[in-house]
Amino acid sequence: MDALNQSETAVQSIDAVPYPLAFNPVTTALLLIDMQRDFLEPGGFGDMLGNDVSLLRSTIEPCRAVLQAARQSAITVIHTREGHRPDLTDAPPSKLARGHLETGIGDEGPMGRVLVRGQPGHEIIPELSPTDNEPVIDKPGKGAFYETDLHLILQNRHIRTLIVCGVTTEVCVHTTVREANDRGYECLVLADCVGSYFPEFQHVALEMIVAQGGIFGWVSDSKSAISALLNQQEQRLSIVDCT
Numbered sequence: 453m454d455a456l457n458q459s460e461t462a463v464q465s466i467d468a469v470p471y472p473l474a475f476n477p478v479t480t481a482l483l484l485i486d487m488q489r490d491f492l493e494p495g496g497f498g499d500m501l502g503n504d505v506s507l508l509r510s511t512i513e514p515c516r517a518v519l520q521a522a523r524q525s526a527i528t529v530i531h532t533r534e535g536h537r538p539d540l541t542d543a544p545p546s547k548l549a550r551g552h553l554e555t556g557i558g559d560e561g562p563m564g565r566v567l568v569r570g571q572p573g574h575e576i577i578p579e580l581s582p583t584d585n586e587p588v589i590d591k592p593g594k595g596a597f598y599e600t601d602l603h604l605i606l607q608n609r610h611i612r613t614l615i616v617c618g619v620t621t622e623v624c625v626h627t628t629v630r631e632a633n634d635r636g637y638e639c640l641v642l643a644d645c646v647g648s649y650f651p652e653f654q655h656v657a658l659e660m661i662v663a664q665g666g667i668f669g670w671v672s673d674s675k676s677a678i679s680a681l682l683n684q685q686e687q688r689l690s691i692v693d694c695t
């Protein structure tokens with residue numbers, strides 16, 4: 453048996469609610485959703501809407517630690533960004549009009565045009581910058597599967613399990629987890645790696661995922677995920693050493 457085939461049999465388990473999740477690192481990806489300056493930094497879109505960005509910024513350090521463990525264990529890492537073409541032709545008029553905002557999508561703000569691709573605010577925060585081999589999915593909607601090639605990329609890599617981090621919990625994380633669930637993926641959401649501007653939404657959104665035996669997936673935390681990822685990596689290395 454070669455190292456890859458052996459690693460394919462190396463199913464691991466992550467402590468989670470409602471019960472431990474079995475995963476195979478070869479068919480698992482870390483999905484980091486919309487960790488963009490527009491949502492997380494002072495002067496970004498979220499801040500301009502009057503939100504307290506510190507509630508989202510508390511996810512940065514746990515996300516950074518999980519990203520590091522994912523890179524170390526060589527699992528697939530994928531980032532997403534919510535945003536639009538500069539001419540806004542991919543933004544539904546309803547999305548542009550909603551909220552009657554003084555500074556809305558496409559308007560000039562302190563970090564350039566709000567949620568427009570190529571603008572400073574649209575970038576992923578420097579703490580979690582993607583590397584060249586980590587696909588970045590530009591999505592026009594809340595869900596990462598809507599009008600993107602995410603499903604194709606995951607299928608090409610035989611991915612079945614998604615470890616999900618990002619913002620915001622009840623909007624783009626939830627929409628993506630629901631989309632993924634309907635497409636047959638198993639989703640593990642890390643509670644300290646997802647953030648909401650509304651503490652009550654954070655709590656309820658996580659409860660909704662695990663209700664009824666895990667109707668949309670599993671919830672765990674960064675510590676458990678890191679421990680499972682690094683543990684499987686050690687085991688794979690020891691198998692390779694023995695060959």
Ligand code: C5J
Binds near residue numbers: 486491534619621623
């Ligand atoms: C929002 C997102 N909240 N990434 N986007 O508009 O959750």
